[in-house]
Each structure stands twice: as structure tokens, then as C-alpha cells.
Amino acid sequence: MNSAFRKLSFASDYMEGAHPSILSRLGEINFDKNPGYGADSICESARRKILAACSCPKGEVHFVVGGTQANALVIRSLLKPYQGVIAAESGHINVHEAGAIEAGGHKVLTLPHSSGKISAEAIERLVWSYWEDETHEHIVMPGMVYISQPTELGTLYSLDELTAISQVCRKYELPLYVDGARLAYGLACPENDVSLQDLGTLCDIFYIGGTKCGALFGEAVVIPKRGLIPHFFTLIKQQGALLAKGWLLGAQFDVLFTDGLYLRIGKPAIEAAGRIRDALKEQNIPLCFGSPTNQIFFAVDEKQRAFLREKVDSSFWEACGGGHTILRFATSWATSPEDTDALIQVLQAL
Amino acid sequence: MNSAFRKLSFASDYMEGAHPSILSRLGEINFDKNPGYGADSICESARRKILAACSCPKGEVHFVVGGTQANALVIRSLLKPYQGVIAAESGHINVHEAGAIEAGGHKVLTLPHSSGKISAEAIERLVWSYWEDETHEHIVMPGMVYISQPTELGTLYSLDELTAISQVCRKYELPLYVDGARLAYGLACPENDVSLQDLGTLCDIFYIGGTKCGALFGEAVVIPKRGLIPHFFTLIKQQGALLAKGWLLGAQFDVLFTDGLYLRIGKPAIEAAGRIRDALKEQNIPLCFGSPTNQIFFAVDEKQRAFLREKVDSSFWEACGGGHTILRFATSWATSPEDTDALIQVLQAL
């Protein structure tokens, strides 16, 4: 990667390793002897810090390695065999996890989405339509709600929206689960008004993303009220999600939740994304979905796409008619100002 | 852990981090931009080196995070729904993976073991008893064979034994899968006569352990003949075993398979284990199971156990009658001569 001409890459937000302070920490403790499976003091410290940040000191934290793993594990563990999970049609569990939820025995009950989001009203309607159906005993029962914050399209639930969803969930006793794979980019976003404490209050379970947010790998599953999932440890083991050296995950989250690093770590990504959006707007390239976070969706024609392909890696999102294509740039905590500058130069030549 | 009195720990072989050259490598590449899911050049390099070491250049290598994950994934992917996996009663998949194989829909067809090992003859008898049963269509069909090298009791299959098992497996078209969680400790053992090339020749699939053998985490699943499991990538994803930053695994195995490090890395553990066994023998403490590798099993009485408990962490293995208990010490690539000396001093005071 040290060639004179270096192709830019804004293809995803998990191309780099970890925040340097995480690497240092791993180096420092490398020859310590820690017990396995998360029963060590570093995990304990990380758990305390996370629960404090979420204002739910009596909750539980479980560390797992990745997002699909976290989703499959949480959903299988929470649902009864006769239940399914309500999610947006665009939800990651519905479209991009190779059928992991169904492989665990459960139907994804999809709702149409608006820029990646679903509403409290739509959830309530689905629940009613189940219970009002005279034959509902032949139908999959809605058993929990899955949303992502930020969503797969980079949008954010407002505190009002999340509160409304939480209220519907509690009214109908549906656990609310939030997939926070990119949570740091939500927390760092000026438009955001949902804090970690709000998640700790409004959700029954959520995960704080590490893989895309400064860790080498790992996600922290938070259960604000202890005891939601009995024998969760054994379920984690059974599903192959228990890291032998659990302290590797603990150490990373301990660093991320020291001195508020997790709240700050997404800022450079948001700033870079803002600058890139401005550059796209100046070129009259239409932005899509209204994402304010680190994912930038935009529509290009064939010629523009070909031009970009030479200079910068992006993600193909979807064809959108008339020969246009929606592409995605993603910035990350590790995106350098130099790369952003270089990308903007490319965009100005479009 | 810097106190003047430091309790020794020989409780397991996954208490430390990674070989220093792995940590350096991760630091060097931390800000490179790598594509996700193992589609990067580092993984590619690691795969080439592993396949060369196993003399199966046309094979496949897939990196996953942990051993239970590897086992569940491989076994679910290989078996048909009407098949089960043959294993020793003492096999890790039968006793210590929280029912992961059954959770994936399959029965573990157990055979009695001899010091953790099963024989070609016993496998053949089980297969015959299935086919000879007039009602076998109502019975789980044996569909593959699982063994561990070294076994859970630290013993090793000889090349003759493994060859015989391989021949039976091929005769009856049962894929042979070897769990190599501690493979480096087998390879470094003077008693061992089974090489990586032998595994590449005799097995249909096996994994080379990283977690317990010098990596931070990770196992390399090797398929000597490409194509054994169609769409394995999607199955890995579906089971939550696909690491987004696959290059983290690739980089670790690339280091382990550069200049033969993996073949050497277990040596200090074997030497330390030898010295500890000698010390135990001098004290007339009975050794168990005949393990020549990095796990040392030995039987103590109540008084000896109480004495040891103060000075050194070990693993409880099993009660063995007459107030005696089998304990386990495990050494690792990271065991220091100082710790071994200190342990021997403790043992001499028994």
C-alpha cells in the first residue's frame, strides 16, 4: 500500500485495525495470566464502566466477537419457539446475515421502512393484526422488536421516536433490541438526541458496536435489567460466541469506555462525512436517505460511476432506475483528513 | 499482578495473549485499509503458507475465531440432517460445548475411549452395527468422524493409528475431521510422528489451533481437497463465525506460518511439561492418561490438593475414588522457565 499512486478507499468502516490506545493496552497485558471466558478483572472493569455510561449499574454486559453473532444470539435467546422478531425490511438481520435468524428457528416479521426506520404505529398495527386474526394460533406471534441505531441507511431514531417504540414494546411486552453496530457514529452526530443512558432506559437489550467503532473486533451486549435471559452464558457458549480469551474483548471496551473515548471516537468520521456531503452537493450529486452519520449515500450516472471507480473504492448500494446507481462512501474513526481532502478533490473533478 | 508474592498459574493454556511477533505485525498494519471477510492479501498469503505446510496446495483454508465455533460449523456443514458424528465419549464436542452439535440438529454417536482416543476398529464396528440393523432407517446414520489431536487428555494418535482411522473413514465414505486446538503442542512433542502433511493427506478437514498456540485468537480450518463443503462462506456467515476484519486472523496465521514458527512454538511448553512430570514422578505422584504433551494430569490426595491450592492454580479434572483427585497443569508457548522452576520447587515440597 506504499505505492506512489494510492487508490482511495471509502468502501466501509471496518477496514482499519484499532484505536492506538487499544493496541498499546493489549501489548501491556500480553503476558499477564488471565482466567478465561470473561471471568477476569479487566472484563469486570469494562462492564462497570459501560453500565455506568448507560446509567444502569445493575445491568449485565456480555462481550461477543461480531454483530451477526450478537444478533443471532440475542434473538434466538429471547424468542420463544412460536415467536418471530419484528424488523424493518431493510434490517440487517433480514437482508444481510445469510438467514441466521431463520437458521435459529425464527421468522423475521418485516415492516416497510422509511429511510431504514420503522414506527411505533406500524409495530402496534402488526401486533393488533396478529391478535385480531381469529386464526392467530396458526401464525407466528410477534415476540420482540429489532431496530438499528444508526440504521443500515445511516439515519437516526430521534429520542421521541425511540420513546414511542419503547412504549409500544412495553405495552405489548415485546422486548426491544437495538443493534448498535455503528453506535459511536450516532453518538458523535450533532443531529442525534439519543444518549447511551436513553438506550439503557428505553431498551431491554442492545449492543454497543466495537468492530466498526475503534476496536479490533467485539461488541458489548448490554442488558439493563439483570436476568432478562437466564443461562445466557451457556447460550453464548453453545452458539460458538464465547471467546476463550474474553479479556481481549474486555480490554478493548475498557479502553473505549475510559475518559469517554467511545463518545468522541466517531467525531472525525462525522466531520469527514459532512465535508464529503458538501462536496457532493456542490457537484449537484443527489444525496439519498438523509443519512447524517458516517455513511454517505448518493446517486450517480454511468459516466460518473466509471470516473469514480478509477479513483476511489465505494460500495455499490442499489440500482435506482434511469441508469443511475446509489453508491455509498463510509468514513470511520480512522479516516485521515488527507484522505478526505483527496476524495473531495476527486469529487470536484466529477 | 505485580505483587511480591505471585501465585503461580498452570490452570490452562490460553491465559496469555499472543506471540510478540504477532502483536508487532498487528501494529504495523493497523492503519492499512483491508477489505473485509477474508478477501484480503494477508489472508491470501496466510492461506498459501498453511497449504504449503500441509502439502495440499489446492486446498482451502477458512479462518474462524474459536474452537467450539469451528467444531459446530464444520460438523453442521458436513452432516446431512439424518446423520450424526462419531466421537469419543471424552470428545470436546460431547462434553464441553454446551450441546452445540445437538443445537445444530445432530446426535453425537459416542464410542468408549482409551486415554481420549478411539480406534479404527471401534469405528468400523459402529458402522457395521448401523448397517446390519434391519431397522437402521429409524436410526441416526453415522456421517463423519471427529477426533482431537492431541486429545482432550493430552495423548497423541500415532501415524499408524491415524492412518487406520483414515482408511476406515474412506472405506465407508465418512469424512474425517481432526480438532487441532492444541496441535502445536502435538507437533512439538518428541513422541509425535504425525506431521501437518500427514493431516493434509489423511483428513478430509481439520483445524489448526491458534487460540491456545500463540495467536491472540483464531483457528484455521483446512480442507485439503477444495470443494468439500459448497457455499461454506455463507454457512460461516450464517453461524456468526465470519469475522468482519478477517485480516486480523490472516495476519496472525501468516506470522505463525512464516519460517516454521508454528512447528517450534510449542517446544517450550513441552520441555516445561517434561520437567514438571519429572518432578511429580520424583514425589511419587501418579501421572494419568499417559499424556506426553503440554497437559499434565496427576492424582493427589486431599492433603496434597490443599497444599497445592495455596501455591498454584491448576484445573480440577475429576474425582477418582479413595479421596483422590485428578488435577491438570497446562503449560503453554508463553510459560516462562522461572514459573516452571517455581512450580517444581512447590512440587518438591509436597
Add this chain to the structure above:
Amino acid sequence: MNSAFRKLSFASDYMEGAHPSILSRLGEINFDKNPGYGADSICESARRKILAACSCPKGEVHFVVGGTQANALVIRSLLKPYQGVIAAESGHINVHEAGAIEAGGHKVLTLPHSSGKISAEAIERLVWSYWEDETHEHIVMPGMVYISQPTELGTLYSLDELTAISQVCRKYELPLYVDGARLAYGLACPENDVSLQDLGTLCDIFYIGGTKCGALFGEAVVIPKRGLIPHFFTLIKQQGALLAKGWLLGAQFDVLFTDGLYLRIGKPAIEAAGRIRDALKEQNIPLCFGSPTNQIFFAVDEKQRAFLREKVDSSFWEACGGGHTILRFATSWATSPEDTDALIQVLQAL
């Protein structure tokens, strides 16, 4: 049920027992000693007759007890773990089987329907969109196609439509499975141009419904080309779908496929349905979905619904706005002309 005033019931087509010749047959053979699990001569005879009727003499027939069981069994047995089944959104497996397909580990990949039917074009588009997606290895692969003939809305695929679907399926190597729960009512319908032989030629697997079509219970799963599903017997057993006294199923289908009874048995139902439709039209009650078979869907207002509720049992289908409701009447092989007359009288008073 012998009261002077007898409320009519057209609520479903599985309210009565079996065709009298089936009951007689069961009586005749009651004290014969038959081997279990379908290995008897009666099953053998029934299989031969069914395969002859379907012009696939070298095929396989397996008898199971019910439709949901047949669907779950066939779909789980055919799909690989990384695959899902394409079906209409209105397909029985998607809406009314309590998540049995997902409980077996598979996603239902839904297509919008037109009066219960899906098209060859829509199937092909879905397959292409899968293969064209650069990330399709993270997505459930379409692995087979499920359709119902007649559909859940009483409509029929024409021979042209079915041929087109079959061609797409063969082009992309997707097994085509037809749910024939109400097949007798399709075969007896003048609008129908799809014969049993066509199913034997165009499908990879289908079931001939008994439960709703004159049997006490039971469905005959037909595989035109022997060997499609290896060890299907064991899979049937494993899923609890193997009847110990398999000859109970064989005897019923043997009667149904003697002298072409199955081809005739639906006629009275179709004639009754035609008369009921005429009566509805005369009253200007809108018919829905264009069903020509034994299910009659029609829209009523609140007052009409209340009037009907007193006199006749129907099935609620769905609310359709403006205070209107779609109801369903179902006729069956056992519907008596007297009951149809009585229903028509009721309708004339609407």
C-alpha cells in the same frame, strides 16, 4: 346435529370424514396383519396407481398425514442450510403454518402475488437479483420454488403458466414443489388445463391432497424422478411424519386412485360452488380473486355479514375497507345438494 333448525356450514372443506368407499375398505382390512411404516402391499398398490396416473412410473410416493407436515418435510429435506424457498406472500407456508419453515432453519423468500399466483418472470428476477448482488454470499440463496395448485385463493395456474415456471426452475436448478392440498378441486374444474400427468412432468415434487379431497386424512408426496431426496424415509421418521400403520394411508389412496375416483371426487364441490357464485352475483355481491374452484370469496357489508352469521358458517378472510369484509364459503366432495339449495335460499334473502 339432528335438530330441526340446522345452521348451515360452508366454513371449510375438511369438516366431514371420508368417501364411503374408503370407510368400507378400512373395515374390510381391519384385522389383516400388515407390516408397519408403509412397507405393505396396499401402500405398494396405491403407489403404483398414483404413479400411473401421473405418468411417472419410476417415481416415488410417500404418504404423510397432513399438509403442513408435508410442506415442512419436503422443504427442509430439499433445501441446503444456506438456501430459502421462494413463495407467494400469500403462500400457506408463509402465513399459516406457524413458522414451520423457519423452525426448520429456512427463510421464505416472498414474492408479491396476483390472486395467489406468482409468475415465472418474478421468480427469474429474484434469482438474478441474488446472483447480481456483489454481496450475495451474505444473503439467503433461493433454493427451490413453492406454489399451490389450486392456490390459497382458489385460483389455478394454467398449463402455460406452470410450464413457464417449470422452465425457469430447471434453468436455474431450483426444484419446483407444488402443494396440492386441494388438487382434486382443481382437477375437477372446467377452467383447469393442468393434469396429474402435467404435474408429473413439470414438477420435481408435489403432493396430492387427501385430507380435503375425500380421505379421512393423508397426503401423497410424489417425486417423479426417484432419488431426489436421499434417505427421505429417515427424514420422514425424524420429523415425526411417519405413520406406524402406513397402510391406513395406502388404503385410502388406493381407493382414491381406483377407477379414477380422485379425478371425479371434486366435481360436486365445483358444481355447488358454481351455483353459489351465481346466487351471489344475482344479489350483486362482489366475488373476489376470480377463484373458479371450491372456495368462494365475496365481499359483504356489515349488515349482510350480520345476516349471514345467523344462518351459515363461513370463514372470515380479511377486512377490505369501507366497512366491507371478505368472507369465504368452501364446498367439498361431501357437500349435499340440499345444503347448497338451503344456502342459495339464504343468499336470495340477502
Add this chain to the structure above:
Amino acid sequence: MNSAFRKLSFASDYMEGAHPSILSRLGEINFDKNPGYGADSICESARRKILAACSCPKGEVHFVVGGTQANALVIRSLLKPYQGVIAAESGHINVHEAGAIEAGGHKVLTLPHSSGKISAEAIERLVWSYWEDETHEHIVMPGMVYISQPTELGTLYSLDELTAISQVCRKYELPLYVDGARLAYGLACPENDVSLQDLGTLCDIFYIGGTKCGALFGEAVVIPKRGLIPHFFTLIKQQGALLAKGWLLGAQFDVLFTDGLYLRIGKPAIEAAGRIRDALKEQNIPLCFGSPTNQIFFAVDEKQRAFLREKVDSSFWEACGGGHTILRFATSWATSPEDTDALIQVLQAL
């Protein structure tokens, strides 16, 4: 089967159809119109009679079609994902259901058996060994107990033995499930001291066998305390175990539980078995397992086996060394005195 020479068959107890009063009843109600899925008055009547016979008037009864189906359904529905079911090694679920329990995600935790039975003590030891293992969170938790009455080897738990098992189960909160596939043959046996009321008191769930005990097909799952399995109806549907015409099952059990027929129906089988055992003893043929019920196990040498093979169908049970084989004769409610006489004549010629 009307030839002059008719080979006798004592191969199993499900070769004939149903008690004549059941066939008559099915004929009488054949053209009644009954609602589906067990929501009819006949099922309701049968449920009341069964609960009365079991002295648990507030319990639940669910009708399913077969025994493997009942077992898989009950065990999957009761166990949590991290639990397994304790059973005898010889238990039907462990050896003869094609892995149905594992296909549902659960391990069968086997205990050695004594003539098909397990003891309260062995259950308690297994539970303790789980909880005492420091690593039990990595191990399948015992979650319920499965036994058969009569057992697969024809033996019977005494009331004392069953009471002891029940007490252990309640002490450790393990639901106790009894497979009563051949229950009528236990109830009719003079050695038996376990009544239906005892089952209603000591078990958490059990099934009363119909298929082998005078019904065409069907088993009645009894839950003495309502509410043990929430949403059981949906689970029955999901597993393909819900018969559309549920009243077919209700009608059969209604007849079997009218005027105590079920308590009497096994008597002829027990008497015939007794006469056959006497004839075997007279010939010095060793009886096996001590079965007092309708299954007769006995050991023959090669010559005897060859002789018998010509005259009568039996079941091969197992080879037992020295060229001897254990065979099984089974009598049933439908065994005629003439057939028993003929068999005894054959045995006298051995």
C-alpha cells in the same frame, strides 16, 4: 392373506386396525360437520373422559398422530435451548427415532438401564454431577426426565419406583414425562400397580398410547396441571403435528375412554403373552428382561431361529453371543386365541 397356509405373525403390536367400536363410531359421524383442529365437541368429550380417568379434571389433553411425534413435540416444547433430556440408553428417543430430539436442538443425556428402567438414584446422581462440575456452564443442563411405561423391553415401573422418580424430579424441578405408547398393556397386566390416576399425580406430562392400543392411530398427551407449555397449540401446528380433522382423534379416544374400554383392551394381549411364555419355558427357551407385558423376549440358537422363521414372523432384537439371538414376539388387543394356539403348537415343535 386368505391362503390355506397362513404364516403367523407376532412381529409387532400395530399390525391391525382399530377396535370395532371405533370403526363404527367413525362411520356414524362421517357426514357430520365438525370444526377443525380439535375445537369440536367430540374432542371435548374425549378430553373430559380422559382427565376424569386420570383424576386431573383441570388438566389439558392434546391429541397427536403418533409416538415419535408426541415425544419430539413434548421434549422440544418443554426444554430450554440450553437443556437436555435424561433418558435410559435403551429409551425410544435415544435409539429409534432417527435423531428427532437432536434435530430439535437437544441432547439426550443417557443413563445405563436395568431391563429398560432407570432409577431415581441415578437421575439424582446425574443432576448432582452437573451442578458440582465447576465448568457446568459449558455443559448441557439436565432439563427433564423421559421414561416409558411399559418400557421398550416390556418391563414396568412399580408405583414405588415411579414415586421415587417423581420425587427426585420435583426436588430438582425437572418435568417428568412418561411415554405410554403401550400403556394399555401395562394397565392390563396383573403385575402392574401404577394406575392412570397415579400418572396424573406423579407426572408433569405423559401420553396415553392409542396406535398400539386399539385406535387406528393417535396418542393423547395429558398435562395434569394446565399451563405447563404456553402456546402449545401453536407449537403442535408448527411441528406438523396438528391434525386438521382433530375429531378423528377425539372420536377414537372417546370410544376408548367410554365404559373403561382402555383399561380392558390390553387384557387379551397379556393373557396370550402369558400362554406363549409358558410354552417357551416348557421348551427351556430362556426368556429375557423379565417383561410381564405384551412383549415376549427370548433367546434362540441358530437352528431354532431357522425353524421359527418358516412358521412365524417375529422381530429380531439383538445378537447375544454364542450364536444366540434374542427375538421378540408381540401380542396385541387383536391377537386371536386361534393364532396364539397355533403359535404354541409351533413352539412345542421346537
